[in-house]
Amino acid sequence: MVKKIRVLIAKPGLDGHDRGAKVVARALRDAGMEVIYTGLHQTADMVVQTAIQEDVDVVGLSLLSGAHMTLFIDVLELIKDRKMDDVLVIGGGIVPEGDVLKLKEAGMKGVFGPGTSIEEMVDFIKENVRK
Amino acid sequence: MSELAERVLSGDPRAIARLISYSEDGDPRGAEEMKVIHPKAGNAYVIGVTGVMGAGKSTLVCEMARELRRRGKTVGIVAVDPTSPFSGGALLGDRIRMNELVSDEGIFIRSMGTRGMLGGLASAVFDAVEILDASGKDVVIVETVGVGQAEVDIIKIADTTMVVLVPGLGDSIQTIKAGIMEIADIFVVNKADRPGIERTVAELESLIDLSHGPGIRRVPVLQTTAKDSKGVTELLDEVNAHEAYIRSSGRFDERRKARYQAELVEIIRKRLMTLIFDEDKFKGRIESLLERIQQKEMDPYSAAEEILAKLLK
Ligand SMILES: Nc1nc2c(ncn2[C@@H]2O[C@H](COP(=O)(O)OP(=O)(O)OP(=O)(O)O)[C@@H](O)[C@H]2O)c(=O)[nH]1
Ligand SMILES: [Mg+2]
Numbered sequence: 392m393v394k395k396i397r398v399l400i401a402k403p404g405l406d407g408h409d410r411g412a413k414v415v416a417r418a419l420r421d422a423g424m425e426v427i428y429t430g431l432h433q434t435a436d437m438v439v440q441t442a443i444q445e446d447v448d449v450v451g452l453s454l455l456s457g458a459h460m461t462l463f464i465d466v467l468e469l470i471k472d473r474k475m476d477d478v479l480v481i482g483g484g485i486v487p488e489g490d491v492l493k494l495k496e497a498g499m500k501g502v503f504g505p506g507t508s509i510e511e512m513v514d515f516i517k518e519n520v521r522k
Numbered sequence: 523m524s525e526l527a528e529r530v531l532s533g534d535p536r537a538i539a540r541l542i543s544y545s546e547d548g549d550p551r552g553a554e555e556m557k558v559i560h561p562k563a564g565n566a567y568v569i570g571v572t573g574v575m576g577a578g579k580s581t582l583v584c585e586m587a588r589e590l591r592r593r594g595k596t597v598g599i600v601a602v603d604p605t606s607p608f609s610g611g612a613l614l615g616d617r618i619r620m621n622e623l624v625s626d627e628g629i630f631i632r633s634m635g636t637r638g639m640l641g642g643l644a645s646a647v648f649d650a651v652e653i654l655d656a657s658g659k660d661v662v663i664v665e666t667v668g669v670g671q672a673e674v675d676i677i678k679i680a681d682t683t684m685v686v687l688v689p690g691l692g693d694s695i696q697t698i699k700a701g702i703m704e705i706a707d708i709f710v711v712n713k714a715d716r717p718g719i720e721r722t723v724a725e726l727e728s729l730i731d732l733s734h735g736p737g738i739r740r741v742p743v744l745q746t747t748a749k750d751s752k753g754v755t756e757l758l759d760e761v762n763a764h765e766a767y768i769r770s771s772g773r774f775d776e777r778r779k780a781r782y783q784a785e786l787v788e789i790i791r792k793r794l795m796t797l798i799f800d801e802d803k804f805k806g807r808i809e810s811l812l813e814r815i816q817q818k819e820m821d822p823y824s825a826a827e828e829i830l831a832k833l834l835k
Contacts (some may be wrong), residue, residue: 394547395610395637420611425635430618437624441617444631446539 396424398449400439403432403466404459410430411435411507412453415483419451425517440472442478449521454484454502460493467497477521483507526551527558533657535630538768545649547551548792556649559656564778566598566655568763570680571665572705577686578712579665580619582750582757583782587623589754590661596628598649598654598662612636616665630654645788648781664799678784681777682764684757686710687726689718697701701732710757714745739767798829807832 400416402409408429416426427445429437442450450470452463463482470478481501482494491502501515529537538560541559544552569586571579580601587597612635619662623629632650632781654662664679685706709730711722734740742760746753768774798804811828814820 394549395635397543420613421609422610423609425612425614425633426607426618427614427633429621432621440624442680443535444539445545446536446632469625489555514779 395517396449397422397427397445397447398451398516399427399429399438399442399447400451400453401429401441401466402453402455402508403435403438403462404455405499409453411455412490415451415509415512419504419513419516422513423511426488435462435469435521436486437464439469439473439475442475443473449479449481449516452480452499454480454482457483460490463494463499464497467494467499471498479516479520481512483512524555524558524779527555527763530533530555530657531562538653538657539554539632542646545653546634546637546646548796550715552649552810556652560655563652563656566659566662567650567765568651568655568679568681569661570683571663571686572683572684572835573710574688575667577688578748579667579686580616580756582686582710582712582746583616583663583665584620585622585627585746585751585754586663587620587747588751589758591628595760596658596667597630598657598659599623599629599631600634600649600650600654600662601631601665602634602636602647602667604667605637610637630657630659640832645785645792648679648785648788651781658746679781681768681774682707682761684708684710684713684761684826687722688713689692689716689722703729708760709741709743710746711743712746712748714753715750719745728825759786794833798833804829 398419400419401413413428416428419420420427422457426440427447429441433441438450438452441447450466452466454463467480470480479501480499481503482499485501485505486494486502494502500519501512503512503515526537526541530541534755541552541555543549544555559596573579583601585600587599587633599620601620601772603612603614603616605612614633614635616633617624619632620631623631632654634646637646651662651664672724681713683705685703685708687709689711709726711719711726713719723743730741744753744757746757748754765774768777768799799808807827811820811825815822815825
């Protein structure tokens with residue numbers, strides 16, 4: 392029996408490009424994970440529905456800027472509401488210090504800045520994912 | 523009845539999702555639940571969609587699902603993408619084309635990787651179809667990339683199989699070379715907005731002429747422009763016509779039997795592989811046999827016979 396780590400990489404919000412999200416998606420694939428990628432323009436509800444149907448262990452949110460804070464918080468709250476507490480939620484991008492705190496309070500376990508190496512992210516996931 | 527199976531039968535998305543995961547991971551808990559749900563499955567109509575990479579299969583699946591919803595049907599979708607043989611990971615991107623279906627409770631979408639060569643794929647896809655079926659979905663659509671034997675095998679699941687091509691002669695010929703011609707119940711030439719469509723359809727028709735004989739249903743060729751929702755109604759009408767055809771000719775039951783046969787073979791194969799290669803009982807023995815094969819003290823055939831003899835004792 393081999394349990395594969397399944398990750399949803401989602402990009403909530405209405406703005407433009409998803410290069411960063413795709414780089415992370417490919418890197419996690421290369422680390423042996425199954426990465427579900429849903430593209431741009433995800434609403435909080437879509438992210439959570441997808442996480443449920445795909446039974447993912449990890450939800451990775453692409454935080455391009457702090458501009459969509461409310462959206463990220465919405466995702467975290469929906470996940471809490473649905474009692475999906477065994478799903479590891481992480482985020483990556485440029486987020487101001489104050490917002491990082493808010494995200495962590497809302498349940499985001501890891502927030503990775505632009506300087507984070509892929510290895511760091513992979514290790515974090517492997518250590519913190521539900522077993 | 524077990525709680526998880528009960529929740530699957532009542533249509534609970536989280537239970538459906540979890541049972542599919544058990545099946546993919548080969549978790550023994552899955553097998554027990556599958557035993558419980560089997561009697562409730564068999565009502566969903568299964569459509570297989572395969573064809574060349576990037577042909578627009580996911581876009582087409584999305585459009586078909588929307589049309590099926592308009593016709594009052596609930597829909598399960600299983601979208602299979604290849605697992606990387608190097609890392610064992612996979613990038614599952616079919617959902618990108620299906621975003622507008624996500625908020626509809628009458629639709630359940632699951633992405634799957636083909637996973638390792640010691641099986642997993644086929645039996646997990648069989649299970650996913652059976653789970654969605656038992657959960658009450660009226661139609662289950664399975665999307666696979668149409669290259670290689672695994673994909674041809676998966677199509678054993680479907681009641682109606684579509685092979686999706688695009689304008690341009692090269693692709694069609696490649697597909698036909700890959701032996702996919704024989705599995706098509708319906709040919710779809712998608713991207714009909716592209717130049718060369720007439721020619722591809724004509725080429726295809728003449729290839730069908732070659733294999734078509736008297737008294738055999740002629741495989742129809744349909745044109746779609748999935749990205750503009752064109753041709754999808756006609757396509758689903760054709761699926762209905764095919765269903766009527768297989769039901770009235772007795773082929774429907776034959777296909778279902780073939781599906782269960784393929785599933786049975788897959789489960790046995792997987793269990794045997796696990797038994798021989800994963801369990802400690804055989805591990806040491808196999809190591810020493812490999813050593814002897816390498817030293818030319820034994821050959822692989824005799825080694826295989828020795829293992830099988832042990833197994834059958
Ligand atoms: N011109 C044109 N492009 C289309 C049509 N249908 C889909 N596409 C485009 O073709 C590309 C691939 O579409 P997908 O639906 O992802 O194709 P697919 O066959 O599922 O791809 P894989 O799963 O990767 O093999 C996308 O850019 C679509 O927008 C169509 O009818 N016409
Ligand atoms: Mg696809």
